[in-house]
Amino acid sequence: MTYTLAPMGTGRPFGVLEIPDSRFPLNLDDKLPAIRELYRRAKTTGWNPASDISWDQLDLSKYTEEELFAARQYWSRLAWGEYGAISESPALLLRYTKERRESDLSMFWTVRTQEEVRHADACRRMADALGGYMAEPVTKDLEESVATHGVRGMSFDADTPLEALFGSLICCAEVIAFDVFRARIKTTTDPVAKQILQLIFRDEVRHCEFGWKYMEYRVPKMTSDDLAIVRNKVIWMMEEVELKGYHSSWLASSPNVTEMESDRVVYEAGLGATVEEVEKPILVKSVQEMRERMRSWGIEIPLFEHPKMGTF
Amino acid sequence: MSEVTELGALDPESNFELGIEARFPLDLTSTKPTMWEAYEASLVQSWDPEDESLWSDFDFDRYTAGERAAGALVWSHRAWVEHSAIAESEAVLVRACLEVGVSADFKYCVSMRAVERARSTDLCHIFATRLDGYHSSPRTEELADLLNDELVRRVLHAKSDIGAYIGAHLVAQSTIDLRTWECARTNSDAGLGRIVDHVIRDKARMLKVAWLYMEDAVSNNSNESRNLISSNINHVLFEEEARGRQLSAFLSSGSDATGLAEANRIAAAGLGGVGDEDQHEIFEVAVDELTTKFASLGIEIGTRRDLER
Numbered sequence: 102m103t104y105t106l107a108p109m110g111t112g113r114p115f116g117v118l119e120i121p122d123s124r125f126p127l128n129l130d131d132k133l134p135a136i137r138e139l140y141r142r143a144k145t146t147g148w149n150p151a152s153d154i155s156w157d158q159l160d161l162s163k164y165t166e167e168e169l170f171a172a173r174q175y176w177s178r179l180a181w182g183e184y185g186a187i188s189e190s191p192a193l194l195l196r197y198t199k200e201r202r203e204s205d206l207s208m209f210w211t212v213r214t215q216e217e218v219r220h221a222d223a224c225r226r227m228a229d230a231l232g233g234y235m236a237e238p239v240t241k242d243l244e245e246s247v248a249t250h251g252v253r254g255m256s257f258d259a260d261t262p263l264e265a266l267f268g269s270l271i272c273c274a275e276v277i278a279f280d281v282f283r284a285r286i287k288t289t290t291d292p293v294a295k296q297i298l299q300l301i302f303r304d305e306v307r308h309c310e311f312g313w314k315y316m317e318y319r320v321p322k323m324t325s326d327d328l329a330i331v332r333n334k335v336i337w338m339m340e341e342v343e344l345k346g347y348h349s350s351w352l353a354s355s356p357n358v359t360e361m362e363s364d365r366v367v368y369e370a371g372l373g374a375t376v377e378e379v380e381k382p383i384l385v386k387s388v389q390e391m392r393e394r395m396r397s398w399g400i401e402i403p404l405f406e407h408p409k410m411g412t413f
Numbered sequence: 414m415s416e417v418t419e420l421g422a423l424d425p426e427s428n429f430e431l432g433i434e435a436r437f438p439l440d441l442t443s444t445k446p447t448m449w450e451a452y453e454a455s456l457v458q459s460w461d462p463e464d465e466s467l468w469s470d471f472d473f474d475r476y477t478a479g480e481r482a483a484g485a486l487v488w489s490h491r492a493w494v495e496h497s498a499i500a501e502s503e504a505v506l507v508r509a510c511l512e513v514g515v516s517a518d519f520k521y522c523v524s525m526r527a528v529e530r531a532r533s534t535d536l537c538h539i540f541a542t543r544l545d546g547y548h549s550s551p552r553t554e555e556l557a558d559l560l561n562d563e564l565v566r567r568v569l570h571a572k573s574d575i576g577a578y579i580g581a582h583l584v585a586q587s588t589i590d591l592r593t594w595e596c597a598r599t600n601s602d603a604g605l606g607r608i609v610d611h612v613i614r615d616k617a618r619m620l621k622v623a624w625l626y627m628e629d630a631v632s633n634n635s636n637e638s639r640n641l642i643s644s645n646i647n648h649v650l651f652e653e654e655a656r657g658r659q660l661s662a663f664l665s666s667g668s669d670a671t672g673l674a675e676a677n678r679i680a681a682a683g684l685g686g687v688g689d690e691d692q693h694e695i696f697e698v699a700v701d702e703l704t705t706k707f708a709s710l711g712i713e714i715g716t717r718r719d720l721e722r
Contacts, residue, residue, distance in 0.1 A: 115429045115431060118565065118566055121561070122563050124493070124557075124561055125493075125550040125551060125560075126550040128549055129534070130538075130549070141463065145461070147459055149453070149456045149457060151456075152457075180439075181436070181439055184441065187520065188510035188511075189510075191507050191527075192507055195500055195503060195504055195507070195565050195569075198499070198500040198565070199565070204496075208531045208535065210503075211502075211528045214524050218520075221441060222521070236438035236441075237437040237438040238437070253431075257431070
């Protein structure tokens with residue numbers, strides 16, 4: 102398969118969008134079996150936030166006012182995070198199309214975007230059920246903690262190869278988020294919160310697999326220079342995004358204490374959040390596993406350092 | 414209001430500009446109940462062209478080799494058109510998220526449009542493949558150029574007006590699209606018809622959503638803004654659609670014009686083809702329908718002759 106790539110190093114921020122449309126031949130015959138299988142699974146496991154969650158099992162009388170307020174904040178924040186994938190991630194599909202990548206990528210991605218819609222919808226409903234969805238952070242500075250890592254911009258940037266995006270965004274950042282998410286399901290005791298998390302988790306499994314499967318297909322065709330770009334982007338993602346608190350605010354150099362305290366209230370109430378002592382060993386394990394898997398690509402991910410994590 | 418029609422976005426001399434998102438306040442609660450109903454309906458009215466039970470009523474052996482070859486070309490052409498709307502839908506979604514004040518209802522529906530177009534692309538490809546083999550390209554540059562129409566750039570450019578884009582594409586183009594599929598349904602045998610019904614339901618639902626968006630969008634618009642929308646719709650209708658982007662009967666000449674005309678004529682007997690005469694009628698009826706409905710919103714649709722003047 103020959104891709105149509107925009108020239109690198111032009112300094113033009115939307116280089117990918119400047120690739121002229123050249124859709125033919127439109128190859129729909131060649132499938133990527135592993136990606137097609139994920140697409141098939143996604144098509145058959147859809148769920149409906151309105152009817153597939155046992156909303157009537159949510160018993161608010163079990164919780165204090167403080168817990169409910171903190172949980173409203175928390176689930177609103179989850180909804181904002183899911184919305185980021187609605188607002189930004191479709192840019193990746195535009196890139197698949199512009200670069201004339203395998204059509205199964207786009208097929209899968211349509212469902213992936215739609216799943217993020219379901220996730221945002223479910224989280225918003227949960228916040229509503231807990232007392233009311235909040236349309237913005239309580240304090241302005243919290244907006245930064247839910248800012249994105251710029252998927253949209255990177256998707257259109259010709260200087261960031263798609264494989265580097267997959268390696269850093271999906272195989273690194275999204276997998277860490279996924280592992281923390283799994284822990285969240287274990288520590289959540291509220292039946293409705295748990296059910297929502299489980300349904301979202303089921304989708305996220307495919308989202309992570311998608312990245313790894315495509316990279317397994319691409320890596321044998323990549324040069325050592327290509328792989329070096331992927332490696333650098335993964336390191337950047339770890340050092341500049343994850344270890345600065347993108348997913349876990351306690352990692353930030355000046356963590357938002359209010360947010361951390363609020364998360365602890367939600368965690369202790371069993372309504373969904375996790376906290377530093379739960380996430381720390383998960384992060385270490387997640388990075389170790391990522392390092393192992395990427396080694397099989399021929400990429401050596403270095404050790405990282407962080408004041409709260411040490412060297413890992 | 415944005416400054417130019419979407420065509421400004423195609424000007425290679427102008428720097429491409431992407432909007433800047435102001436994410437908060439982020440209203441994710443439904444404010445457009447009819448759109449929300451459409452979103453929820455799309456969640457439960459899901460179907461899968463890869464589900465073999467869908468095809469159990471369709472008898473491939475009923476058709477001759479010539480009919481199957483004709484059908485394969487018709488459905489390959491349909492796959493090309495459907496496929497272009499996948500990226501278009503995701504681009505509309507990105508753009509809607511960059512705009513201030515677009516409801517979550519609309520964004521959620523647009524995310525479904527991408528899923529639905531992926532599904533219909535798959536359907537067209539599967540059907541073409543099973544009939545006689547999928548064709549991966551038009552034969553002429555005329556049709557390829559019409560389909561290489563830079564929709565992603567057009568919708569994403571910060572200076573192109575999103576209302577004008579939605580009016581021209583998600584309403585006007587989609588009206589022609591829906592009417593074409595409805596005619597294809599009429600010309601399908603019973604087994605194929607039941608499959609095509611799924612696509613028509615998806616398209617009708619999304620067209621309704623796009624009209625609702627337009628009704629809201631133009632309610633407070635200035636005359637200048639309405640003129641911009643009008644100009645965009647006229648261009649897409651009379652400079653692109655009337656040249657054969659979706660309806661091959663409008664292609665000027667060449668092997669796509671003759672090949673698709675013949676294939677549609679043959680495939681009209683059960684395999685969902687749409688003959689030249691029907692295609693012309695679809696266009697005329699769609700323009701009449703659009704003219705009437707847009708007029709009720711204060712937007713004038715011209716005629717081909719007006720544009721040529």
